[in-house]
Amino acid sequence: MSHTTPAIRAEGLRKSYGATRALDGLDLTVRAGTVFGLLGPNGAGKTTAVRVLATLLRPDSGRASVAGYDVLAQADRVRTRIGLTGQYASVDELLTGRENLLMFGRLYGLDAAGADERARSLLERFDLVGAADRRADGYSGGMRRRLDLAVSLIQEPGVLFLDEPTTGLDPRSRLQVWESVRALTASGTTVLLTTQYLEEADQLADAVAVIDHGRVIAEGTPDALKSQVGGDRLDVVVRDPADLAATARLLGDAVSAPASVHREEQRVSVPAEDRMEALTRAVRALDGSGLRVEDVGVRRPSLDEVFLGLTGSTATDHENDRERTQEVSR
Template structure:
């Protein structure tokens, strides 16, 4: 494990009964960088995060966080990390300010320092006006922001964010993106799991794609897109029942199997000569009397790369428990992680 790696996992294995949730996972996040962890629901992302935060013990493999071994130095790891999970962990009977003050005190801050830090974070997360209200009355988005603020109270060198913007409105998401960028500018290392691919595209310095418990690709967003290659010809037809015919036309001019989306009436196909394919597609559709609402060429997106690697689109986040969560063993797992033992 190199001295520049703030997070390092090697040959990580974790099983739940007959299910091999992690099967030799390798992860590395450099100091002061964002590592994006992508994968379908149940791929192993949350299991990996729980091991990195000392909430689960791996069956085998080695893990280091902020220079500390997760198995032999769990307390040192917890003192070095901030964690925000998929579900907001706030005390509903305390005010927002009291929640953050409590976290600061658990981290060993003085009363004055904890009060000051709570005020800073309430302001930064647009919760100042609601800061002295009991959290039970907060909306879901407000609780999410309060939970994120709690992960940052002690300014930890490593922050692990498991789908941090799920449940936030567009402004809340953009505010969170800005805060993550500021954290990294200050030297914080961030592990980010997300199913918003544009979020990973915007924030992650490197991305690891995990599927069926294995890391199947590593690299920058541009490197993953380059693996797909070529351009994409995309069009929207006026009538949904014309999708099949439009797909057949695109199959003739493209270099792959067209993808259709009935909800948006959209058809897309990879092309090797974009300009020629565009002209031929428009002519073919016009000859068949199919009206096109919109048509254009674009470079591969991270969604294209994700689909190519995993065989499926990223699933939109929800507030339910996914299959990966259901793989957890019964009973307590490990000690609470992050926030001075609060999780």
């Protein structure tokens, strides 16, 4: 395999469940040794894509290769080269951390001594030595995820699939998982990571593809994507919904940019190219305006705004659309 051969290549993958198109002509190319982020809202087709690439699901049409092997014709070989960590940690809860690693090590084809050695080094690497002989059902969410990650690394896979590795984790555990993923790339593993969080893709990925309705709608480096979307945002939450319009006018004038109003959250949002300057101006304008403010904050653009930038509709709008359609069909 030459260095130009991509670690993952998917061409025109399609998969339908009844009338729902989970994958609708998905194309992907992931360079070897990089972290690739697959970004999209719930139901965009991220998990379906991972399941096809990890040989768990047959696509209706299209083709894909992982580590140089065809996922359909050479599934057995693909399985000797990949690791998979799903959305829910699928470690054996009744076994201890060490027993999990030993069992999966044997199933991966290591002999007893090899599995033992591998378990020892992975426990150390994932900071689980102290908990090694405790049952996994007593682990915290972050520890369980780390054990799951350790299991998926037993055979030192060339390609690792991480399907929403930090969903449901507290911030500290999330940081630990990120740390582990960064360490992986240093060892040359290719990582395909799915996430709903722009920040996560930004932190970890060399390249990102945004997918929606089962196809890629944008691709590039996280920076390129962000510049396409716009920079940070400044949010103001008001106490009285009646103040929303006045607040929007005030803030729009203060930063000289259009303000968007999110009625349900009683929130007004404006672009904040320079974080400090925008914050200072906004607070100055609000002070003495008589508007009662609950909260002010500056944040990175959310996935919603990426979507707004890319498709003109937000990720939550998609969900609302769906709800509305259901209501109509009722």
